Amino acid sequence: MQSLDKISYVQPPNWKELHHELMKANGANIDELTNLRQDIHKHAEGQYEEVRTSALIVEQLKKYGLDESSIRRVAVTGLEVSIQGSKAVSENDREGPKMIAIRADMDALKMPENNKEIPYHTITEWAHMCGHDGHVAILLAAAEVLIKSRDRIPENKTVKLFFQPAEEGGAGAKRMVNDGVLEGVEEVYGLHNSPLCPAGEIRVKSGTMMAGACGVKITVNGKGGHGFMPENVNDCVSAACYIHTELHTIKSRMIASSENFVLTICTINGGTAMNVFADSCVMTGTIRSFTPQVMDAVRAKVVQIAENTAKSFGCIAEVQFQGDDTTALPVINTEIETNHVIRLGKQIFGEDKVSDKGLPIAGSEDFSFFLQERPGCFFGLGMAEATKFNRMNHTSDYDFNDSIIASGGLFWVRLVEDRLNTQIIQ
Template identity: 35%
Template sequence: MNETVERGFADMVEWRRHLHQYPELSYKERETAAFVAEKLESFGIEVRTGLGGHGLIGTVQGSRPGRVIALRADMDALPINEESGAEYASRREGVMHACGHDGHTAALLAVARYFADRRDSLQGEIRLLFQASEEVCPGGAKPMIENGALEGVDAVYGVHLWTPIPVGTVASATGAMMASTDEFFIDITGRGGHGGMPHETVDSIVAASALVVQLQTVVSRSVDPLRPAVLSIGTISGGTAQNVVAEKTRITGTVRTFDENTRALIRQRIEAISNHVAEVYGATAQVEYLVGYPALVNHAKEAERFFRVAPSALPGFKIETATPLMPAEDFAYYLQERPGCFMLVGAGNSEKGFVYPHHHPRFDFDERAMTASASLLIAMAEAALEDKT
């Protein structure tokens, strides 16, 4: 563990708890961004603000030219009413840091201070990406990239505090590690009428119900069993009264895949099946398909760097190969542009009650994991700066 980071643990806790008490939703992180900018400037770091909404970049330029390494943290919270009972619980009703982004931000601030204090001996540049709006598509990563976040960058790294694995464990993997995420909205339109005279109607609820069943065949019968994929129906809604045949019914859902061919196939099957099923029942289907974040694919060389660097950076930690995850991350966009690696830092602790999953109203994490996150990012950046290949 980095000794400098460990000495600054109390500051990380203070920063994290402040952010936790004053969470802000995606695209609304004005106060969070101002807090981060103030801290960076107090470290003597040059800051660019207002990128893709409230994203910002801090730059630590070394005394000698060299490689450019980007490190990223996300800052947004979720529309969840907190039930953790923590003394530092959210003071804003209906808004909560339920995914650990407050910890990501605090850890990267510690990293920023570490490199700022060493700029005179630094060869190269550390670029600190504090990104807004990760939780809601289209997300904040692409606007950051469009505003030059990756210009001249040789490698980019990010971490996610992850409560499904215990504190004292870190994990990553070569290749696809987190899924792409798409959303679909299907509107079935029939012909409404009296519930007592269904023969004079086209029941959109019946057609939609049949469609829900048929969509379950997309993954089971159209996708190669060796290619992981998920198609989940999230909502089905229609009708206005118990004695009225519904003219319109809406189905919504999500699709998760790890490769673009499977992703395209599922979209095609959803659209085709929706139209065919609706037609059989005398109805029509309109499919709105929103393409979200791509799969997060770690670069082989950078994943190998993680497995080489982590044991010395985090002595005594378990270093594991991550199991691919169906949740998505817009860090994927950075990895489409530059070599890099995304890493999971264990933050669960059953003895302290940190057992709730991400996006749960009682979510919290072991704050000691922040020192591991910061130490890992520093070690990865320093190793990459020294890489001459």
């Protein structure tokens, strides 16, 4: 018999329909989950406020036949879901890991949505402009199949599903880790939709996959006054503008060109009237790097530039960095677990549909907190099509591609089959 590793897999043109029908045949109602995804999108909730979203997930899990005793509430609004097999243990079932975990994040972003034409446009102050609503639907698709197939999973093996709050800067993953969700878990996996990657493809690599991130807030305090008397003020807005300009010299003049990082200031707020000098001006932004050493060096330069530039205007700059307890670490995939994802990705999507093109990226993910504790892999699931679903995450006209719900769910089920050494898909 030819080894699966030696077979060349080719993606059929109707792969979406095949994945949809395969999941449907094994118990997943993809149409229902598409509607659920759009409902979550419409009623978007932010970090640690995912009360309605969490309740909908619990309702679905119970509908699939999971007892509430298998659901533990963690990290304020998060869920730790345990699906234990019920099949009698054979000799072969004693091999491999006994417990793996798969994670989906639930939170939305506090930003406007510019998708007025879609019927599920958000009605809250939050918006699912990163696709976490889709991640929930994907994991629920897998959950429906797994729960209905517990009799095919050995009773000595368990799949944990993490529905995580507060990925967008709230360190929900770390809070879940602190709440003990990784107890017994031997491997942990996660995915993120990728508008940079065509639907039906996967982007993944071993080692550093994504950057670490740290938020920065610079408050420039000056002395305000009337707009017609600039000689009597210490102009904090001008100081902030100069600080913003000087910060870009860190990249070009202060850190070795071989060290890749991103420093971005995304907000500057100062003043309330057109003819009044402000007393203070606040800037916020983000730093992304692939090593702690570069992160520390950039942070030191930010402080130096902000304080010295503000001083030249007669102002005082106060620099605050996001606390170490919420700063996302670089996402570093372990080699063995990444190879599992690559192998399965090729089987499901096609030999030429799995690559490390464009990696690593300077985006960040608090999934890194899970990988700091356990071996595992985080990967990108493509969703872009020729003329749609190619708007980048965190843009106001982003939308999730519902056609990948079945494929993502199928991948998770195949991963469970592979890692727990069982057969679920019939």
